[in-house]
Amino acid sequence: MNRMYEDYYRMDRMPTIWCPGCGNGIVLNGFIEAFKNSGLDRKNTVIVSGIGCSSRSALYLDFDTIHTTHGRAISFATGIKQSRPELNVVVLTGDGDCSAIGGNHLIHAARRNIDLTVVCYNNSTYGMTNGQYSPTTPTGSITATSMYGFMESPFDLCKLVEAAGATYVARTTTFHAKMIPMMIKNALLKKGFSFVDCIAQCPTYFGRKNKMSTPADMMKWIRDSSVNKKTAETMSESELAGKFVIGEFVNKEKPELTAEYTKLVERLKLKEKEGAAYAKV
Amino acid sequence: MAETLHKRKAKAINIYRKACKACGICIAFCPSKSLGTDELGYPVVANLDTCTACNLCVDRCPDLAIEIIKETDNKPEKKGDEDGKK
Structure with a gap:
């Protein structure tokens, strides 16, 4: 194994359970690279x-990690951040986990603007349970539960989180592997809710059913169907159907929840002191 | 001419067979076609001279099984016992 990253992994857990060519490993390596570059303290990070498949990544990282119930990763992270605002809380989650069963938690964490970094491994299928369709499955693709093609429209998670009020929203893919560390680093350093959507490949359950049998074929599909944000602005909506727009969508400043809460506590403490002073007189 | 085009060169490409799952991503997307396959589908270094140390294979490897040592690096080359024989 590449010795540059050995410190950050639990080597006794290796190799990972992920299939050959799974995109989760690429996103995880990107996260490690971003964490190294960000200069944050590992002792201060949760x-x-x-x-899900992607959520196995917490087991392989030599950090303080917590593996929670389905869809509730953001809720647990909110609790951790509210009680210990000095910690850096990172949520590594999949598309089924954060957009289907945990969809409401995602929206409301973005609305509250709590300082979390959410990295979504978006492989457009439920890989751990043999490839059922998820909310982000592209229209027309064949999965275990849509054998004649998926009829519904996929979720655009970046637009959802942007509308809910997140302060940092970006999308990248595993083909654009050099972009992953850059975006996750920005997300880690951002004070406020930050969301990075990483399009990943699932060659075993998504690829094989959609005539992309090898991991390289799936990555070629990701390459061909991803469009830069600037190019996307010149394209019409029908041209953009089935494409992933990649780039940084939002990078703004907004009052953050835990900082505002600390301010409120201090203000009330001051008020209480003043009240006590009045009571003495 | 070739020397001026490829200023950065790799001293060695280390492939850790114990970690590698032979997915073929590094071979398919190598811009300089420096990697090839062996009979089991695992990547092998086909041509070290053409490698420009762009690190794309390292970034795209899901299992951290590949490592490029640039000419300017002072890292030691692969440890002897780390590569499991298959």
Whole structure:
């Protein structure tokens, strides 16, 4: 194994359970690279994950990690951040975990603007349970539960989180592997809710059913169907159907929940002191 | 001419067979075609001279099984016992 990253992994857990060519490993390596570049302290960082293939990544990282119930990773992370605002809380979650069963938690964490970093491994299928369709499955693709093609429209998680009020929203893919550390680093250093959507490949359950049998074929599909944000602005909506727009969508400043809460506590303490002073007189 | 085009060169490409799952991503997307396959589908260094140390294979490897040592690096080359024989 590459010795540059050995410190950050639990080597007794290796190799990972992920299939050959799974995109989760690429996103995880990108996260480690981003964490190394961000200069944050590992002792001050908590990794929270839910259930799914992608959420296994918490088990492989030599950090303080917590592996929670399905869809509730962001809720647990909110609790950790509210009680210990000095910690850096990172949520590593999958698309089924954060957009389907945990969809409401995602929206409301973005609305509250709590300082979490959410990295979504978006492989557009439920890989751990043999490839059922998820909310982000592209229209027309064949999965275990849509054998004649998926009829519904996929979720655009970046637009959802942007509308809910997140302060940092970006999307990248595993083909654009050099972009992953850059975006996750920005997300880690951002004070406020930050969301990075990483399109990943699932060659075993998504690829094989959609005539992309090898991991390289799936990555070629990701390459061909991803569009830069600037190019996307010149394209019409029908041209953009089935494409992933990649880039940084939001990077703004907003009052953050835990900082505002600390301010409120201090203000009330001051008020209480003043009240006590009045009571003495 | 070739020397001026490829200023950065790799001293060694280490492939850790114990970690590698032979997915073929590094071979398919190598811009300089420096990697090839062996009979089991695992990557092998086909041509070290063409490698420009762009690190794309390292970034895209899901299992951290590949490592590039640049000419400027002072890292030691692969440890002897780390590569499991298959």
